[in-house]
Amino acid sequence: MTSSVVTTAQDPPPPAAQTTSSPQKVPALALVAPSVIALLLWMIVPLAMAIWFAFQRYNLLLPDNRAFTGIANFTYILTDPALWVSIGITLVLVASVLVITIGLGTLLAVLFNQEFPGRGIARVLAISPFFVMPTVSALIWKNMLMHPVNGLLAQMTRGLGLGAVDWFADFPLISIIIIVSWEWLPFALLILLTAIQSLDTDQIEAARMDGAKPLALFRFVVLPHLSRAIAVVAMIETIFFLTIFAEIFVTTGGGPGLATTNLAYYIYLKALLEFDVGGASAGGLIAVVLANIVALFLVRSVAKNLDT
Amino acid sequence: MSTVTLKNIRKTYTDTEVIKGIDLDIDDREFVVFVGPSGCGKSTLMRMIAGLEDITSGELLIDGQHMNNVPPDKRGLAMVFQTYALYPHMTVAENMAFSLRLAGVPKAQRYERAKEVGRVLQLEPLLDRKPGALSGGQRQRVAIGRALVRKPKVFLFDEPLSNLDAALRGQMRLELASLHESLQATMIYVTHDQIEAMTLADKIVVLQGGVIEQIGAPMELYNHPRNKFVAGFRGSPKMNFLPVAIAGVGASGITVKLPGGGTVVVPVRPANVQLGDRITLGVRPEHIRIDAENPTIMGEVLVIEHLGDATSLYVKVAGGDTMIVQAEGNRQVSVRDRIPMRIDGNLCHLFDANDITLPKAS
DSSP: OOHHHHHHHHSSSHHHHHHHHHHHHHHHHHHHHHHHHHHHHHHHHHHHHHHHHEEEEEEESTTTEOOOOOOHHHHHHHOHHHHHHHHHHHHHHHHHHHHHHHHHHHHHHHHHHHHOOOOOOOOOHHHGGGGSSSSHHHIIIIIIOTTEEEEEEHHHHHHTTTTTOOHHHSSSSHHHHHHHHHHHHHHHHHHHHHHHHTTTTHHHHHHTTTTOOOOHHHIIIIIIHHHHHHHHHHHHHHHHHHHHHHHHHHHTTTOOOOOOOOOHHHHHHIIIIIIIHHHHHHHHHHHHHHHHHHHHHHHHHHHHHOOO | OOOOEEEEEEEETTEEEEEEEEEEEEOHHHEEEEETTTTSSHHHHHHHHOOOOOOOEEEEEEEEEOOTOGGGGGGEEEEOOOOOOOOTTTTHHHTHHHHHHHHTHHHHHHHHHHHHHHHHHTOGGTTTSSSGGOHHHHHHHHHHHHHHHHHSEEEEESTTTSSSSSHHHHHHHHHHHHHHHHHHEEEEEEEHHHHHHHHOOOOEEEETTTTEEEEEEEHHHHSSBBBBBHHSSSSOOEEEEEEEEEEEEEEEEEEOOTTSOOOEEEEEEOSOOOTTOOOOEEEGGGGGGEEESSSSSSEEEEEEEEEESSEEEEEEETOOOOOEEEEEOOOOOOOOOOEEEEGGGGGOOOOTTTTTOBBBOO
């Protein structure tokens, strides 16, 4: 008899669970819906429009001459050598700024974690470039630092009798890399410094007892501790570095030639200098694909890092 | 052979002196426990021995060699931290063999040594796990293993059991005792836990305010505390202190008058006290008996704590002082009862005005 009671007591739950959960599910969905719809519109509408335009022959100079062209835009753009140059420059730009900001950022984080007089002020100064907007910092670099006549760097090298370097003419991509690194180093430093501060001092002391000298301490204790933060920095920075625009627009304008034209700038050239909406949209879709490929690699490596 | 000698060790931070001249000899194979209230300097002292803190002045000798400026890893010591301080990204075996890796020992040999130690500590099945996948007790064992791998002359333990739950703490205490037995190594242990100190130590060092109050074997400290601080610090519940007046000085000892009028004869020599002096009588809760026939002091029960095997009574006596009395577990008393108590003078301590224990009459 007791067993029958138990079975009847056990049987009802599934339908009971359904009946109790279904009146909860509907309002939950309804409550979530507005934000989901907003997000979908926010994402889907531009994407759909880009896809739509990518298959149109649509030049703003000849707006009447608009028609469906199939994949003509894509074949045209994919066979454009400038596109492949710009993709290469995008990847070089992303990779080198990542290496510089994370490498220097890690070392500076270790440095700024040490006790020294005036550390608070030094930290604020080190972080502050991040607060300057990209256009302004690019202009400062262009006109006050790297300018071959008025620039501080030129004056310094001239003072040493070495002559001046015309940065944007002779080393355009390196100049852009330097400017973007200067802007983003504080971000890496900030994240990595907070990560380093969360390192247990007992662990460092235990390693010291085990015989770790400063370099080994960095290699075996500090760096593994930072791996997670480094992965996060790399991911966030990549998102922004794939679309660097203002710095290029203000300084080199993508030149000389195509020396500093990244994918974002290439699309800008297509859309707003050639007024080729169809071609620019096709380029935009290629940029989406590229971003997804990079994201795939990144997410994988980050996920691996977060697991351990 | 591994001995540690401290000669007038001092530690000063900018302008506060935290260790005020410590002299201590630790013999080979001795288990020494540093105890004291929080902030007494016991951990600092251990860290100075380890080399994690500089020694401001004085001399530290390990095996007779001057060690003041030798880096931590060259002192032949190994330390187990309160938080275990395991390296989270390394496996158990890598954690234990990290010192060997830094010393340049080949990988196969390192793993062999880690396995060997893992066997001693019953960690063998866990060698390839990361610390995050271990329980508190297992992490503790890995931390001990990391110390064992280095075959140190002296083991340092900084409150190693305080992060464990009570049951596990008892078990690890036993394991530490048997480890000491089997390794025959010199060990220095910092704790604030009475039981750990009493059960593990060959020699207890009681510290307060950066100075040593007393050094001695556990029972010596229990039976012959040098002063009121040590008497109050050792034992649980704490020793009771009552203000008393000297009513007579005789050959058999000093007769003191308790608050409430009763007298007790304590067999001590009247070193520097005389008739009429106000001094302090100390008696442990377990040495007070409830005795209706010839009570020495009466008191009113305020709180009763039933512990099962014993009952702690908080009793208010004449003069307003509260005493703790340890009675049998099944003693029938209730709150606000007036109970008669007998204090046996042979088990009492007397402290003079400077809180120094009066010497026992032998």
